[in-house]
Amino acid sequence: MAFDAHLENLKRKHKAMSEAVENAQRSPGFDDLEVATMKKEKLRLKEEITRLST
Template sequence: MSLSSHLQELKRKHASLSEAVEAAQRAPGMDRLHVAELKKQKLRLKEEITRLSETRLH
């Protein structure tokens, strides 16, 4: 898998997690621990995207 396609896949997963977080926060009786875990996953993806994007620029 090329770096570009890997970045696109990470961005797709990040967007999917964003939607999941929003849906979980709107749901009645949301599980805060589940939302927190989704946010952590989203942050890890964002950090990986940033790291790979910076690597690609250098």
């Protein structure tokens, strides 16, 4: 049960990060370095989800 909850938590974080990246890219003057950092975190979450799902 804890495993499923952890996986769902990772999926929620990934979705929230995806939305944050989209919003940041739409905002004029948002720091490109910050967006890149957010994208890396989003990718890390996706890789963790994939690793746990297989």
